[in-house]
Amino acid sequence: MEIQLNKLKEKILSDLEKVTDSSAWRDLEIKYLGRKGELTKILRSVADLGEAEKKNIGKLANNIKTEIVAKFAAVKNIILEKSVNQSFIDATLPGQEIDRGHLHPITQVQNELEDLFTSMGFMVIGGPELESDYYNFEALNIPKYHPARDMQDTFYIDQKNKAGEYDLVMRCHTSPVQIRAMQKYGAPLRCIAPGRAFRSEATDACHDHTFYQLEGLMIDKDISIANLIAIIKELLNGIFKKEIEIRIRPGYFPFVEPGIELDIKCTICNGKKCPACKNSGWLELLPAGLVHPNVLKAGGIDSKKYSGFAFGLGLTRLAMMKYGINDIRLFNSGDLRFLEQF
Numbered sequence: 351m352e353i354q355l356n357k358l359k360e361k362i363l364s365d366l367e368k369v370t371d372s373s374a375w376r377d378l379e380i381k382y383l384g385r386k387g388e389l390t391k392i393l394r395s396v397a398d399l400g401e402a403e404k405k406n407i408g409k410l411a412n413n414i415k416t417e418i419v420a421k422f423a424a425v426k427n428i429i430l431e432k433s434v435n436q437s438f439i440d441a442t443l444p445g446q447e448i449d450r451g452h453l454h455p456i457t458q459v460q461n462e463l464e465d466l467f468t469s470m471g472f473m474v475i476g477g478p479e480l481e482s483d484y485y486n487f488e489a490l491n492i493p494k495y496h497p498a499r500d501m502q503d504t505f506y507i508d509q510k511n512k513a514g515e516y517d518l519v520m521r522c523h524t525s526p527v528q529i530r531a532m533q534k535y536g537a538p539l540r541c542i543a544p545g546r547a548f549r550s551e552a553t554d555a556c557h558d559h560t561f562y563q564l565e566g567l568m569i570d571k572d573i574s575i576a577n578l579i580a581i582i583k584e585l586l587n588g589i590f591k592k593e594i595e596i597r598i599r600p601g602y603f604p605f606v607e608p609g610i611e612l613d614i615k616c617t618i619c620n621g622k623k624c625p626a627c628k629n630s631g632w633l634e635l636l637p638a639g640l641v642h643p644n645v646l647k648a649g650g651i652d653s654k655k656y657s658g659f660a661f662g663l664g665l666t667r668l669a670m671m672k673y674g675i676n677d678i679r680l681f682n683s684g685d686l687r688f689l690e691q692f
């Protein structure tokens with residue numbers, strides 16, 4: 351038995367020498383020290399020995415077991431240490447850079463304009479994109495069946511009101527916010543309303559069904575076109591960071607009187623005529639005018655006391671001019687090759 355025990359001990363120790371990973375270590379532990387393990391069996395059989403033998407062999411067996419258990423623990427430690435070393439993480443190394451998104455170019459231009467206008471005492475407001483026929487047209491001096499409704503193709507919502515009329519539209523401009531602002535805040539008033547507008551357009555490089563406008567409204571005593579021009583010049587200098595030449599033409603919009611179209615000298619060819627300005631040297635940027643008395647009335651403002659100007663800046667168009675983008679459809683394309691350039 352003594353020989354048997356010593357032999358087993360040698361075998362276990364030499365097996366342990368060869369162990370390099372924890373699963374092999376666990377197999378050996380089961381093989382020798384498990385419930386049915388070889389060493390366990392021998393230790394158990396010590397009980398069957400005669401008194402004198404039991405004492406000697408028992409002592410030897412226990413010593414061997416203690417030694418073996420200690421060796422197992424030592425080997426386990428070595429394996430663990432090795433695996434920790436292998437997966438060592440140097441927390442001081444620079445990390446992998448995480449890609450960060452950024453604001454959409456239209457949002458960037460919008461933010462710049464908001465800063466500019468708030469610095470001139472304008473407040474920034476919003477309005478619903480799904481509008482009533484009343485705010486989108488009627489209150490803006492465009493009665494039902496008036497030909498001015500055909501100036502743009504509007505998306506009507508396929509849902510009738512109690513009177514059997516289609517009275518909901520996707521707003522075709524940001525101008526309805528003028529009425530909402532007047533009704534809510536009264537005069538005097540300075541506000542801008544940036545946001546989306548929708549038109550049932552056949553899309554091409556210059557037209558999209560969804561685009562951004564920035565409505566401007568200023569109402570006070572003795573407001574004239576001169577105030578409008580001063581504000582617009584401030585806006586252009588802020589955006590283009592250089593003196594921009596403008597020209598003004600008459601323009602018709604039912605909610606202003608007089609109405610104007612404000613053009614800027616083409617930023618791409620500097621007025622020398624190019625395809626971007628349709629060889630005219632000028633770019634249409636901003637329809638505007640003095641608020642029509644009927645519109646002031648719809649907004650609850652006394653047109654004998656107050657006057658005002660309004661403009662409808664094409665935010666999308668302005669972003670195109672600022673960055674030299676030649677296709678409006680890129681903005682809503684979600685194409686990262688385009689968006690990542692800003």
Ligand code: PHE
Nearest residue numbers: 523525603637638660661662
């Ligand atoms: N709402 C007009 C449009 O979208 C633009 C406009 C706004 C014109 C304010 C005059 C005054 O076409």
